[in-house]
Amino acid sequence: MKESNKFLRLLAKDYPTIGATTSEIINLEAIMNLPKATEHFVSDIHGEYDAFQHVLRNGSGNIKEKINEIFGDRLMQKEKNALATLIYYPEEKIKLILSEYETENEKEEWFRMTLSRLIEVCVFVASKYTRSKVRKALPDEFAYIIEELLFKDNKYANKDGYYNEIIDSIISLERGAAFVTAMSNLIQRLVVDQLHVVGDIYDRGPHPDKIVETLMQHHSVDIQWGNHDILWMGAASGSAVCMANVIRIQARYHHLDILEEGYGITLRQLWNFADSTYSTETNSCFYPKIDPSEPKPLQEEMIQLTKIHQAIAIIQFKLEGPIIRRHPEFHMDHRLLLNKIDYEKGTITLQGETYPLTNTSFPTIDPIDPYQLTPEEEAIVEKLVLAFKNSNQLQKHISYLINNGSMYLTHNHNLLVHGCLPMNPDGSFMEMDIRGKMVSGKVLLDKFEDAVRKGFLYQQRENNDKYLDLVWYLWTGPASSLFGKDQMTTFERYYIEDKATHIEKKNVYYEKRNEVETCEKILAEFDLDPSKGHIINGHTPVKEKRGEDPIKAEGRLIVIDGGFSKAYQGTTGLAGYTLLYNSFGMVLVSHQPFTSVKEAIEKESDIVSTRRVVDRELERMKVRDTDTGKKLQEKVADLKALLFAYRNGEISEKIYRKSSTYL
Numbered sequence: 001m002k003e004s005n006k007f008l009r010l011l012a013k014d015y016p017t018i019g020a021t022t023s024e025i026i027n028l029e030a031i032m033n034l035p036k037a038t039e040h041f042v043s044d045i046h047g048e049y050d051a052f053q054h055v056l057r058n059g060s061g062n063i064k065e066k067i068n069e070i071f072g073d074r075l076m077q078k079e080k081n082a083l084a085t086l087i088y089y090p091e092e093k094i095k096l097i098l099s100e101y102e103t104e105n106e107k108e109e110w111f112r113m114t115l116s117r118l119i120e121v122c123v124f125v126a127s128k129y130t131r132s133k134v135r136k137a138l139p140d141e142f143a144y145i146i147e148e149l150l151f152k153d154n155k156y157a158n159k160d161g162y163y164n165e166i167i168d169s170i171i172s173l174e175r176g177a178a179f180v181t182a183m184s185n186l187i188q189r190l191v192v193d194q195l196h197v198v199g200d201i202y203d204r205g206p207h208p209d210k211i212v213e214t215l216m217q218h219h220s221v222d223i224q225w226g227n228h229d230i231l232w233m234g235a236a237s238g239s240a241v242c243m244a245n246v247i248r249i250q251a252r253y254h255h256l257d258i259l260e261e262g263y264g265i266t267l268r269q270l271w272n273f274a275d276s277t278y279s280t281e282t283n284s285c286f287y288p289k290i291d292p293s294e295p296k297p298l299q300e301e302m303i304q305l306t307k308i309h310q311a312i313a314i315i316q317f318k319l320e321g322p323i324i325r326r327h328p329e330f331h332m333d334h335r336l337l338l339n340k341i342d343y344e345k346g347t348i349t350l351q352g353e354t355y356p357l358t359n360t361s362f363p364t365i366d367p368i369d370p371y372q373l374t375p376e377e378e379a380i381v382e383k384l385v386l387a388f389k390n391s392n393q394l395q396k397h398i399s400y401l402i403n404n405g406s407m408y409l410t411h412n413h414n415l416l417v418h419g420c421l422p423m424n425p426d427g428s429f430m431e432m433d434i435r436g437k438m439v440s441g442k443v444l445l446d447k448f449e450d451a452v453r454k455g456f457l458y459q460q461r462e463n464n465d466k467y468l469d470l471v472w473y474l475w476t477g478p479a480s481s482l483f484g485k486d487q488m489t490t491f492e493r494y495y496i497e498d499k500a501t502h503i504e505k506k507n508v509y510y511e512k513r514n515e516v517e518t519c520e521k522i523l524a525e526f527d528l529d530p531s532k533g534h535i536i537n538g539h540t541p542v543k544e545k546r547g548e549d550p551i552k553a554e555g556r557l558i559v560i561d562g563g564f565s566k567a568y569q570g571t572t573g574l575a576g577y578t579l580l581y582n583s584f585g586m587v588l589v590s591h592q593p594f595t596s597v598k599e600a601i602e603k604e605s606d607i608v609s610t611r612r613v614v615d616r617e618l619e620r621m622k623v624r625d626t627d628t629g630k631k632l633q634e635k636v637a638d639l640k641a642l643l644f645a646y647r648n649g650e651i652s653e654k655i656y657r658k659s660s661t662y663l
């Protein structure tokens with residue numbers, strides 16, 4: 001049998017008749033003619049769960065925009081704000097509103113009015129999708145009712161009465177609040193079809209674990225790993241050096257509770273060791289960074305935090321040594337610093353220059369062999385590595401990142417990558433030796449991804465280091481697409497006052513990405529159409545305050561790291577960018593700092609500030625023009641081939657007639 005016939009016969013199982021085949025073709029053609037669904041891009045969330053939730057709930061201002069479009073002058077701005085807040089935070093807002101009414105009548109009236117407004121919004125946002133897609137999104141309890149309400153037609157004269165009756169019975173059965181909540185969640189769900197997280201969910205902020213939980217509940221997410229995510233992925237895979245970095249950053253930002261409470265990893269031994277090993281004098285460089293809006297820790301707690309921070313930083317520096325030494329191809333010898341310290345004088349010599357150290361207490365370092373862990377440090381590291389590997393919750397979250405994430409993503413003509421494509425000054429892609437082979441560009445990123453996946457998958461194997469070393473490299477190495485700087489000057493930032501030593505020089509990519517030519521070259525490297533595609537980056541906070549533009553190379557590249565991270569809002573002057581890509585084009589949204597959920601609900605304040613059009617489509621984009629459209633077109637071509645085979649008798653239809661004999 002011919003190969004193509006074999007394939008068509010298989011397809012014929014699903015479409016056994018000419019009728020079934022043609023109706024599927026018509027169905028697919030109809031889907032391809034729908035407007036392209038909305039994509040939502042966010043990045044560098046850095047544990048800021050509340051701000052992230054808000055942006056997610058309001059669809060980066062998309063819900064407000066729909067409300068404005070639908071109600072125009074029919075509602076006052078105040079009413080529109082109230083409706084928007086209700087959709088973002090239905091449960092909390094309903095309680096607040098109902099507490100203001102005194103009689104049951106007033107409450108019922110509010111439910112009736114609100115439900116009719118919600119239905120209007122829902123009908124509008126659902127109109128972009130097929131019925132079957134909307135049906136799949138419906139909450140079980142109210143699926144039938146919502147479907148009736150959404151797809152009401154005016155065929156029957158008494159339909160209005162019928163709908164009012166549905167609404168009345170929902171209210172009289174005291175399911176009003178549940179129904180308003182379900183409708184609000186459905187609107188949130190329909191307003192954004194696909195969420196892209198362009199990296200750095202973890203570190204600095206208080207609740208990365210809750211962000212991952214939220215993403216896990218989301219209907220459709222992809223993640224492009226960031227350097228901070230990679231650190232946690234390495235730690236969960238059993239990399240001691242990644243783990244030491246993770247703990248150090250949690251100590252630095254006073255969020256060790258994420259490990260101890262969120263992930264059930266006990267740090268008791270490390271606390272005890274730090275307490276008995278390090279003194280409290282001249283330790284200011286290890287003071288934790290405390291978010292000023294959080295309560296300040298007590299003096300005693302500050303001392304403990306400072307000591308554990310120092311203890312784990314030293315362990316990290318020690319663990320880096322052997323990896324750098326066993327990988328000359330990493331070209332990271334300049335990061336071997338512990339052997340450049342004069343432990344008697346308390347100085348360090350870097351590139352011929354000698355600097356005093358701000359802290360000269362190194363009780364665990366043997367100057368002859370400074371990278372050697374003490375037996376106590378070694379025992380602690382070993383136990384902690386096991387604790388990370390055995391934390392169910394952490395393994396669950398990291399598996400999710402592995403399964404739903406990648407080093408980069410090409411989607412609907414765009415390339416999404418957290419950091420950069422490492423380049424040489426002449427514009428060629430930087431090469432790196434991966435197990436004896438020089439690779440660059442897309443192939444390099446594919447190799448990196450392979451190492452991350454294998455490192456996680458083979459965490460029980462003995463010699464997993466060959467993968468895990470590369471995972472650590474992704475955090476801090478010069479040719480890492482997630483980092484893209486010549487060095488990470490962590491040691492210098494703690495120990496040397498002279499700021500010149502803190503400089504981390506960015507890869508030339510970060511200049512070249514301003515040029516159209518570079519962006520087109522990169523898009524072509526990833527088999528994308530350079531005339532249509534965009535590159536979306538996170539990672540480098542855009543200092544809009546200082547006049548930096550997040551839209552580069554005439555709109556070919558957009559950087560969306562505006563600083564969800566509170567620690568960086570001082571530099572960016574903003575609280576983050578998000579990007580929306582709908583059938584009309586791309587819109588960049590900048591957000592003002594988010595204060596609190598309470599304020600958002602009570603004052604109905606939104607953090608969206610400005611929306612800038614990056615690209616406007618000349619013609620409204622349809623599903624046909626997307627990656628899904630491409631697949632659907634292929635399927636239509638196959639179905640047409642099947643139809644042809646039915647018609648010319650190559651394959652016969654399977655028509656099941658009902659038996660005419662009575663038993």
Ligand SMILES: O=P(O)(O)OC[C@H]1O[C@](O)(COP(=O)(O)O)[C@@H](O)[C@@H]1O
Pocket residue numbers: 200227228252485488489490504539540
């Ligand atoms: O702000 P901190 O905690 O001092 O961290 C600074 C370090 O973070 C990095 O910027 C990496 O983190 P980002 O990916 O968020 O930029 C390093 O380059 C730098 O050394």
Ligand SMILES: [Mn+2]
Pocket residue numbers: 200226227228418482538539540
């Ligand atoms: Mn980053």
